[in-house]
Amino acid sequence: MQWEEEMCIVHGDNRSAGDKPPKTVVELWCRARSGHSVTLLVQGLRPYLVVAQKGRPQPADQAQSALEFLASMDEVVEITPLGDLWTDKGEKPHWKVEVTQPYTVPRLRKRIQDLWDVTSADILFVHRLLLDCDLGPHILACGEILWAGERAPAETQNETTGDRTTAAGRIAEAGGSGLYPTDMVLSCNLEDLSKAEPFRTPFVTFSFDLETSIQTNRILCAAAVIDRAGERSEHSFRGEEGDIMEGLTKLVRSEDPDFITGYNIDNFDLPRMLERMDVLSGRSKMDGAELYGWGRVPILESEANRLLPKRQQNRVWRIPGRIPLDAWWQVRQTLRPERESLRYVSKLLWPEEEDMHKLDIDASQMDREWAERPDEVVEYCVRDTILPLDILDRLQSVARKEALASVSLTTVESASLDTTSRWIDSLVIRLADRTNVAVPTTISGPRRRDQIAGGYVHEVESGRQPWIVVLDFKSMYPSIMISNNICSTTLVRDDSTDDSHSVSPTTETRYLSKDERIGLVPHLLEQLMSSRDQHKAALAAARESGDEAEAFLQDQLQYAVKILMNSFYGVFASSFYRFTHPDLGASITEWARHNIRKIISDLETEGYDVVYSDTDSIFVRAPVDADAPINKPEESSSEFESWDRARSETIRFGERLAERFTKEGAELEFETALSAFFSHGAKKRYVGRVIWPREEMLIRGYEVRRTDSFALLSRTMTEMFEMILDGEEWAAVEMTKSVIDDVKEGRANPAELIISRSCKGTLKRDGSVDFSKVYDNPDGLPYVRAAKERIRRGLQFTPGMKVGYIVTDSKASPMDVEPWLVDEIGEDPPVYDPTYYARRLAKSLGRITEAFGWSEKELLSGSRQQSIFDF
DNA sequence: CAGGTATCCTAC
DNA sequence: TAAGGTAGGATACCTG
Numbered sequence: 001m002q003w004e005e006e007m008c009i010v011h012g013d014n015r016s017a018g019d020k021p022p023k024t025v026v027e028l029w030c031r032a033r034s035g036h037s038v039t040l041l042v043q044g045l046r047p048y049l050v051v052a053q054k055g056r057p058q059p060a061d062q063a064q065s066a067l068e069f070l071a072s073m074d075e076v077v078e079i080t081p082l083g084d085l086w087t088d089k090g091e092k093p094h095w096k097v098e099v100t101q102p103y104t105v106p107r108l109r110k111r112i113q114d115l116w117d118v119t120s121a122d123i124l125f126v127h128r129l130l131l132d133c134d135l136g137p138h139i140l141a142c143g144e145i146l147w148a149g150e151r152a153p154a155e156t157q158n159e160t161t162g163d164r165t166t167a168a169g170r171i172a173e174a175g176g177s178g179l180y181p182t183d184m185v186l187s188c189n190l191e192d193l194s195k196a197e198p199f200r201t202p203f204v205t206f207s208f209d210l211e212t213s214i215q216t217n218r219i220l221c222a223a224a225v226i227d228r229a230g231e232r233s234e235h236s237f238r239g240e241e242g243d244i245m246e247g248l249t250k251l252v253r254s255e256d257p258d259f260i261t262g263y264n265i266d267n268f269d270l271p272r273m274l275e276r277m278d279v280l281s282g283r284s285k286m287d288g289a290e291l292y293g294w295g296r297v298p299i300l301e302s303e304a305n306r307l308l309p310k311r312q313q314n315r316v317w318r319i320p321g322r323i324p325l326d327a328w329w330q331v332r333q334t335l336r337p338e339r340e341s342l343r344y345v346s347k348l349l350w351p352e353e354e355d356m357h358k359l360d361i362d363a364s365q366m367d368r369e370w371a372e373r374p375d376e377v378v379e380y381c382v383r384d385t386i387l388p389l390d391i392l393d394r395l396q397s398v399a400r401k402e403a404l405a406s407v408s409l410t411t412v413e414s415a416s417l418d419t420t421s422r423w424i425d426s427l428v429i430r431l432a433d434r435t436n437v438a439v440p441t442t443i444s445g446p447r448r449r450d451q452i453a454g455g456y457v458h459e460v461e462s463g464r465q466p467w468i469v470v471l472d473f474k475s476m477y478p479s480i481m482i483s484n485n486i487c488s489t490t491l492v493r494d495d496s497t498d499d500s501h502s503v504s505p506t507t508e509t510r511y512l513s514k515d516e517r518i519g520l521v522p523h524l525l526e527q528l529m530s531s532r533d534q535h536k537a538a539l540a541a542a543r544e545s546g547d548e549a550e551a552f553l554q555d556q557l558q559y560a561v562k563i564l565m566n567s568f569y570g571v572f573a574s575s576f577y578r579f580t581h582p583d584l585g586a587s588i589t590e591w592a593r594h595n596i597r598k599i600i601s602d603l604e605t606e607g608y609d610v611v612y613s614d615t616d617s618i619f620v621r622a623p624v625d626a627d628a629p630i631n632k633p634e635e636s637s638s639e640f641e642s643w644d645r646a647r648s649e650t651i652r653f654g655e656r657l658a659e660r661f662t663k664e665g666a667e668l669e670f671e672t673a674l675s676a677f678f679s680h681g682a683k684k685r686y687v688g689r690v691i692w693p694r695e696e697m698l699i700r701g702y703e704v705r706r707t708d709s710f711a712l713l714s715r716t717m718t719e720m721f722e723m724i725l726d727g728e729e730w731a732a733v734e735m736t737k738s739v740i741d742d743v744k745e746g747r748a749n750p751a752e753l754i755i756s757r758s759c760k761g762t763l764k765r766d767g768s769v770d771f772s773k774v775y776d777n778p779d780g781l782p783y784v785r786a787a788k789e790r791i792r793r794g795l796q797f798t799p800g801m802k803v804g805y806i807v808t809d810s811k812a813s814p815m816d817v818e819p820w821l822v823d824e825i826g827e828d829p830p831v832y833d834p835t836y837y838a839r840r841l842a843k844s845l846g847r848i849t850e851a852f853g854w855s856e857k858e859l860l861s862g863s864r865q866q867s868i869f870d871f
Numbered sequence: 872c873a874g875g876t877a878t879c880c881t882a883c
Numbered sequence: 884t885a886a887g888g889t890a891g892g893a894t895a896c897c898t899g
Contacts, residue, residue, distance in 0.1 A: 315885080420887050444884060454889030455883060476883090477888095570887025577887080585888070615883045615890085684882050684891055701892075706880060708894095757879065776877065780896050783879095814896065844893090 003156055003186060004142035006033040007040075008201040008402065009135075010258045011296075011321050011413035012126030013306070014102055017043075017175025022077060022100035025175030026129050029182065029258075029296050029321035030141070035202045035229060036151045036183035037256050039296070039321075040141055041176045044190040045129055047102040049109060049121035050082065050094050050438060057092035066115060070097065073111075075104040085438040086489060087117070088581075094119070094438060109441075119438040123429065127410070129190075131430050136409040137402070138196040143188030146170040151183040168298075178298030180321075181253045198406040200553055202229035203398055206257035207327075207385040208248060210269050211377055213367050214794045217767060219244050219276055220370045223381040226255045227389050234386075236378050242280050245273065245291040252294045258412075259323050259398060260294070261388045263342045266326040267763060267798030270309055270317050275767060277308075296321020316417045323401075323416045327388035328801075330397045338707050339756050340802045343823045346387050349394055356387070362825045364794040396556070403556035407531070407564055420567045421577055427564075428579060431520050437489055440578045448575035452586040455615030456593040458600065462681030462851045464724060465611050466630050467622040467646055468674040468688065469654035473595070474667040476616035477569040478525045480591045483665030485511045487519025488572075488579040504587040505594040511587075520579065525568060532561040592616065599661050599668070611677060612686060619677060620657065622650040630676040630689065631726040647675070651692050672698070676725045680848045689725040697721065703844055707802070712739070712752035713841055720845060729852040736845050736859055744838045750829035753837055754804045754820045757783040761799035769797060779814070782807070786819040795824060810836035 007030035017023040024047060028040040051070070053063050060081065071079050082094040099108060102125040109121040123131070130136070147167035148156040160166065168179045174187035208224040221238040222245075235251055237244040252260075262269050273292050281287035285304040293299055293307035297320055306320045317324040331337060331345050338344075350356050361369050361380040370377050392398060405415035408423040409430065415423065421442075432439050473479065480486065484502040492501060492510035500513035511519070535558035542551035571577050573585025592615065599618060600610045609621035628646035633639040654670035661668040673692035679685055685701035697718075703709040704717050716739045723732035742748055759781075761769040769791065771778035778784045786805035790797045797803070809816035810833050818830035838860060846856025 313885080419885085424887085442886085444886095447886085451889065457882090457890060472883095567887060573888050574886070576885080589889080617883080682892060701881060703893090705882095706893095708880065777896075781878075782895075840894095 001145045001156065001158070001161060002142065003145050003184075004140065006138065006140050006196045006199065007031060007038055008033070008199075008203075008405075009130075009137045009139065009411045010203075010323065011411055012129070013320055014125040015175070015177060016101050019100070022046075023175060024101055024125065026126055027176065027180075027321075028126070028129075030139075031201050031203055031258050032184075033199055033201065034153065036153065037204070037258070038141075038184045038186060039176070039180040039182045040143060040193075041146075041171070041174050041185065041187045042129065042190065042193065043175060043187070045125075045132065046077065046098045047100075047105055047125055047128070048096050048098040049105055050085075050119045051097055051112070051116040052085070052087065052092050052094045052119070052438065054115070054117050055089060057090045060093035063093070063095075067095065070112065070116075073108070075099045075101075075108050083436070085119075085436050087119075087438045087440075088488070088493060117438075119440055120429075120433075122441045123425075123439075127414075127426065130409060130411070130426070131433060133190055133193055134409075134430065135193060135195050136198075137405040137412055137415075138198050138201075140194050140196045141186065141188060142192040143186035144174075145184065146174060146176070146187055147179060147185040149183045156184065177303055178300050180298060181256050181296060182321075183256065198403075198553065198557065200399065200549065201402060201412075203259060203402075204228050204255065204257045205259040205261055205389060205392065205398070206252060206255060207261045207388045208265070208269065209262050209381050209384040210272060211366060211370070211381050212272060213370070214364075215367055217272070217275065219272070220366070221374070221378050221381055222248055223378065223385045224248060224251055225382070225385045225389060226251070226257065228255075232386075232389070234382055236382055238374065238378060241276060242291065245276065245280070248273075249291060249293055253299075256296070257322060259325050259392075260319065261325050261327050261392060263384060263388050263391075264326065264328045264796065264798050264801075265324065266317060266329065267800070268796060270311075270324065271763060272767060274309065275765065294319050294322065318417070323413050325392070325397065325401075325416055327391045327397075328798075330395050331391060334395045334397070336707055338711075338802075339754070339804050339820075339823070341823055342384060342387055345391065349391065356383075363796070364821075364825050366794070399552070399556050400560065403553075403560040404563065407528075407557060407560045421571050421574070423564060424568060424571045425578075427524050428520055431524060432579075435520070437520065442578050443576045443580070448582065452573060452582065452589060453593075454589055456596055456613065457615070457683045458610065458613035460612045460679045460681060460683060460686065462679065464676055464678045464727075464851070465609075465621060466626060466676055467624045467628070467650050468611055468677040469620050469622050469650060469657060469670065470617060470672045470674065470688075471620070471654065471658055471661070471668050472617035472671050474669050475529070475565065476592055476595075476666075477588055478529070478565050479665055479667070480588050480595075481519075481568065481572075482522045482525050482529075484587075484591060485514050485519050485522050486572075486584060486588060487511070487521040488581055488584065490517055490519040490522075491581055491583060504590050506590055507583070507587065509583045509587040509590075521568060521572060525565060528561050528565045532558050532565070535561060595666060602661075603657075612679070614684065617671070619674075620653075622646075622653040622673075624649045624653070629727075632675070632691070632695075643675075647673070647691055650675075654692075674698070676727075678721070678724055678851070680851050682847075687721045687725065697725065708755060708757045710753050710755050710837075710840075712743070712748060712837075713844055715752070716841065717845060717848070720848060724848070724852075729849070733849050733852070733854045733859070736841070736849065740838050740841050740845075740859055743841060744834050746832075746834055748832070748834075748837065750806060750832055751822070753806055753832050755782075755807070756802045756804040756820075758800060759783045759787045759797075759803045761787070761797075763799055769799060782815060782817045785814070786817050789819045790821075793819075793821070795819075795821065806830045807833050807836045809833050810839075 010029045012028045017025040026042040030038045078098040084091040085094040148161040205227040223236045237247040277292045289307045295307040297303045309319045311317045401416040405412045410426040490512040501510040539554035612619040624646040628642045650673045658670040674688040675691045676689045678687045688698040704714045720732045760774040783803045786803045804820035805817040821827040842856045842860040
């Protein structure tokens, strides 16, 4: 029975489907737009690599005997000429060498690379399918139904499609491995797949959590929640450890989720499952599959390798067919919270809902808690599986991954777990293949030592400046790449010159004109720029018509395009990427420095004051009445008119500068107007009172922005900035002195003194953490000592997480610190070292007050003057 | 106690 | 043996 519908590719893999003749099947695990899961078995694609004669271009017929030898090799099935392809040594004849199976490609590449230039030889087979058929994650697929389970659409279920035994046979015949745990299995050919418009897929997510014994590492209980497009069901497991693991595994296999989440699963739950599986199953791999066979493949001896979750080195976990997405990592990336415990994060996200973060179990005493009140432990465990789902919902993590997959034309798994260079690959290789450019392999080996120069940062003077306009270049690096046609394929590598070339300002790196050859990178960036404009227009139209769902989708897509565009520069300025050259990155930043410096010097020549500039931005003093008040007066007040006039003149000045300095391909935008700007004289650290296009305070670089500052410092500094920007520096100093006095007297709230820093480490197989591999002197670092103390006390620590601590004695060397455990186990706060905190406050705040003549020493001395604070 | 090194985090 | 970049500020520890 044939079936056709739209679906989204979650993940893909391939397997051999016979040797004589050699056949390979691509397995695509998908979620249909209508909700059920599908395994697509795609036939008809054969693995290949591409070769050319080494060195300078030579006539194709000189390759004849070498080609004959190549054709005689075991792995090689067929060789076909591709004609001339572009390479950095010129255009030359290439041949497509089809091979038996994907796994032979790297082997063959190594064997022949002394004889041939080998290209297109490090591309994952499933990506090959998306590239060659020009598909993205959203597809329309048509195929023969080999299996239709209970959740498959009713009209697909009948006696034939629903019979397990015969289904397994049909699947094997189509090159699949057996009865996949998906709702449907379809067989199709390459031609049966086509690109579909993006839609929001109703993915299924599985969230789980383990509670384990601190003494023995044994799993005491577990919980899981399934989210099926918003519909949730809760499950809990207790009893024998093996039964718990089997229960979880059965649930994964029957509910068949696309995403697997939880809090800290990457470094805790997933490795712990593997460790306990080893303990319980001994040597039999198939016992292991019953305990932990979460891979989306049948439970068969032949699938032993794909059934279990895996992680190479210290990288992300991979589960064939599914996507492990740690809620902790998503929180870290999108929220950047000061602390990262689940309790802290849930309070941050849902401050109103008390029972969501009720603290009732002491995780550091899990064995005792489990012995005394197992029901509460299970309840606690269930709650900790619901929160990660709520977090992913709130952060829109899944929708973002899907949008990124859609704009980079890759699988959702690749968008979720792969790195920037893979997403770029997906677009670049596709275009290279279509425009006859050979695709070199990624460069391996040691990193380049000499760095390229980066952006220009202007010196900033200490003090306050009134009425400033901030302008910046729109998408500076992408614009430079587009307007100068910067690409590996347009770089002039010999010393030829031509008037049509685009020539970089100082090193005189040359690029071909667009008329001669349009570079891959400029071509793609231009496409992305216009597609972002289209998504933005569609977003506006959807909002207009009240179509919330469409507006959401278009907003996700335009944002994903932005992210993708901004990552081009980094990848092409890197030392390893396949289409890279050191001159590329260097000339992009060279143009950038040149452009911004030119504007600065033009403005200065005309007598304007450039206060600051960083890479693509410029801060200029507006020529307005210097006596106008900088803090906004009441509208009824007599000074209001003066302020308001300064404001409109500043805005007009900003608009005028933007217009004047905007050129074709380099758009300077008027970003904000400030009534006051302050810096203590350090680059990348400044504050501004924004008065246009909205009213707010802008802070960059200062401790206020840093997650490793402490709350009291951030709060005091923010208040200080408010006062300084209002012109009340004396009050700021007095306020600061009173804060420091309180700290010295021991009156500060210790919760405001927590310092939190990320701490690395390597996870050992038995679950313990090794710090000495990543740190020269681990015990010399306060946060490592705090992490060690956490571990000693039976609390979770996973490599990379932030550790909160209080300094208790700074006179000791190294200083004494204690971890902050109040959130997690309700422990009394440590007693802080008043001298240390007073000194840190005075130092950080003193740097700022120094601009007005008050030093750190004066803040610390406590010699407060009579002030408005003394009532 | 000055200066160098290791480390973190941020701006762009 | 996997991989977006550079510029810059700040802190703690260690050494001489």
